[in-house]
Structures are given as C-alpha cells and as structure tokens.
Amino acid sequence: MLVESVYRSEDVPAADRFDSWRTLVGRTHAPVDLISDHRDDFRVFQRTVDLGSVSVWPSSFQPVIFRRTPELIRKSDPEGLHLTLPLEGSLYVSRERDEASYGPRSLNVLDTSHPFEVRPVAGSDGRHRGVGLEVPLALLPVPERLRDRLPGLRLSVEEGFGALLAQLLTQLANGTGSYRPADGPRLGNLVVDLLSALLANALGTHDSLPSQTHRQTLVLRIRAFVRQHLHDPRLTPRTIAAAHHISPSYLHRLFADEEETVAAWIRAQRLERARHDLAEPGLRTVPIHAIAARWGFPRAADFTRAFRTAYGMPPSDYRNRATLHSE
Structure with a gap:
C-alpha cells in the first residue's frame, strides 16, 4: 500500500x-x-x-x-x-x-x-x-x-x-x-x-x-x-510498432529498460486476463479453449503450455482449485 x-x-x-x-x-x-x-x-x-x-x-x-x-x-x-x-x-x-x-x-x-x-x-x-x-x-x-x-x-x-x-x-x-x-x-x-x-x-x-x-x-x-487489443491474436511487436509509427527495433529499445520484453509483457497480460476468467464463477461453463481464444491464444496447446509455465499447473487444475475455494 x-x-x-x-x-x-x-x-x-x-x-x-x-x-x-x-x-x-x-x-x-x-x-x-x-x-x-x-x-x-x-x-x-x-x-x-x-x-x-x-x-x-x-x-x-x-x-x-x-x-x-x-x-x-x-x-x-x-x-x-x-x-x-x-x-x-x-x-x-x-x-x-x-x-x-x-x-x-x-x-x-x-x-x-x-x-x-x-x-x-x-x-x-x-x-x-x-x-x-x-x-x-x-x-x-x-x-x-x-x-x-x-x-x-x-x-x-x-x-x-x-x-x-x-x-x-x-x-x-x-x-x-x-x-x-x-x-x-x-x-x-x-x-x-x-x-x-x-x-x-x-x-x-x-x-x-x-x-x-x-x-x-x-x-x-x-x-x-x-x-x-489483447484479444487480437495478430497483436505482435510488429503490428504495435506500425500502429505507433515507429520501427520494431525502436519498440524493442523502448522496452529495453523495462522489466520484460514487449512479447513477454503481452503474453503475461493475456495469461493474467485468462487466469482471472478461469477463476470467475460466472464463466465456469465456458470451455477453457474459448477463454484462451478470447485472450489471443488460438491454439489450446500453446495456451496450456504457457499457463503451466507461468502458474505451475495446467489451466484445468487452476479452474478446479478456484471452484473449490469459491464454494
């Protein structure tokens, strides 16, 4: 605080x-x-x-x-x-x-x-x-x-x-x-x-x-x-640079002093939004692959691998734990 x-x-x-x-x-x-x-x-x-x-x-x-x-x-x-x-x-x-x-x-x-x-x-x-x-x-x-x-x-x-x-x-x-x-x-x-x-x-x-x-x-x-634009799977450092009228190399230089690279920060933001949705009681019936696609992961396998790396468990286990804690 x-x-x-x-x-x-x-x-x-x-x-x-x-x-x-x-x-x-x-x-x-x-x-x-x-x-x-x-x-x-x-x-x-x-x-x-x-x-x-x-x-x-x-x-x-x-x-x-x-x-x-x-x-x-x-x-x-x-x-x-x-x-x-x-x-x-x-x-x-x-x-x-x-x-x-x-x-x-x-x-x-x-x-x-x-x-x-x-x-x-x-x-x-x-x-x-x-x-x-x-x-x-x-x-x-x-x-x-x-x-x-x-x-x-x-x-x-x-x-x-x-x-x-x-x-x-x-x-x-x-x-x-x-x-x-x-x-x-x-x-x-x-x-x-x-x-x-x-x-x-x-x-x-x-x-x-x-x-x-x-x-x-x-x-x-x-x-x-x-x-x-996290929902857009076409969101990449190249498209971000084009939208701001700068070169991709300059975009990477801008983030050189930040804690994460551009691509890593985008992935972390998407995973955090997906994690929030997986824990939301009102979204329990939404398939995991649909939540993944909503946040820019069109391939379910890529999402599962990235989620496990970030949070130490597959998304299905995370949802099950969140469900038990909410009951």
Whole structure:
C-alpha cells in the first residue's frame, strides 16, 4: 500500500470539522477561504496519497466554496498546479479572465499563483466527489511565457494522455492496496510525464518536452494500446510498432529498460486476463479453449503450455482449485 493519510469528519468534534479541514486543504494544496452553509456540522472524507513530490487526494464533501484571493497568494504561494477530476457532480470555476464549468470528462486546472473561486456542485447524495492532483510547477516543462495560459485550460480525459492520466487518478482513488510504499515516487514520475505531455499538446509545446518524457509517455500509450487489443491474436511487436509509427527495433529499445520484453509483457497480460476468467464463477461453463481464444491464444496447446509455465499447473487444475475455494 502507498503512503497515505485519511481525514474523516466523524473523527473530529462537529464544531471543529470545518476549520480543521480548511487547515488540511491549506497544507495539501494552498491556503484558501472556505464558505459553506454546512460549516456547523461539515461532512467530508479525504485521503491524501503521497507520490513523492506529487500528491493525489480523493475526497467527498458537502457543498462548499473555495476562494484563493490575492491576499492569500501574497502570504503563501507554493507555486504549484492543481488539477481536479470530478467523479460525481461538477465544478463551476471563476478566474480573473473567465468562468467555466467542468464535468467528469475534463480536468480543471488551477495555478496557486492566480486567484480563483471554485463552486463544486454536489451529486445526487448531496456530496461532491472528485480527485485532486498537486504538482509543483518546477517539475513541468512549461515555458515561462506560457504560464499565464495554464489557468483556464480544459484538458479532456476522453482520449490520449488525458485518458491515461484520468485512469491512473481513478485507480488511485479506488485504492492503493496493490502497490508498495516504494512505488509512490515511480507513480509520481508517471503522473508528471503524463501531465507534461498533456499540457504540451494543449499549449503547442510538444517539441520542448525532455526526451525522457517523450519516451515514458510513448511507452504508456503503447501499454494502453496493448491492453485494448489483447484479444487480437495478430497483436505482435510488429503490428504495435506500425500502429505507433515507429520501427520494431525502436519498440524493442523502448522496452529495453523495462522489466520484460514487449512479447513477454503481452503474453503475461493475456495469461493474467485468462487466469482471472478461469477463476470467475460466472464463466465456469465456458470451455477453457474459448477463454484462451478470447485472450489471443488460438491454439489450446500453446495456451496450456504457457499457463503451466507461468502458474505451475495446467489451466484445468487452476479452474478446479478456484471452484473449490469459491464454494
């Protein structure tokens, strides 16, 4: 599990909840004024996930207004970028030059050096739910002349780097039990790389990205492409390279520093999907060869051999054991 802290309003006396959470927001993000009709018994839940120099904070809370004023900026400015991905509800944001609303299909961008007012709109249960992301501006390759364009950017999460970033943020919001504490800084680097590429596309500065960021984001795009096409038996390093307009040799060089080769990683992903299906009670009547074919193994013998090598038993034995444990 990653290093994280949890704030629950029910752990704090009702009279202190609102002010204590305002203090926490000031430490997590930057000092802000909070206004709410519910301050006498404010309900909020927030996890703060530590990713090294980057932090992610999934939260749910009753209606509240966030204001960052020029006076607060003069007192304290961490010079960071804050992005919010709404999960339930939406955001209405007022800045110096514009006003805009944001729903679950876009990321809102705030710069701690610029005043703003954010009015989250609650979901059906009376709470707004979302994921906040804090990144120091010094980590992002944004030219100084373009920094004023950051507030007000609408970053789509429906495709490309935005979709990859939203998937990662949503996964972290759902839980971090599959990670080790040492994975935090690595995930922080992934977040910075994805956000750097996303901002570069939005600002038209893609050529200014560091070569390492280009490489990391391309690897992430390739991994997402592979996961979407695991069912296709024609998925090979050559077809992957062609889909990304690179040579097969360059594809192999991209994965040279990864833990597995491209082909080995594809095989591991397919086997893991098949293993999951074999253990699924609702799929017990589906023939093993059909599950194998679903995940890109058209030859049953090849699947059985690969499965035995990976998991130490044939797929039929694995299914039988999973069935016994589920009963």
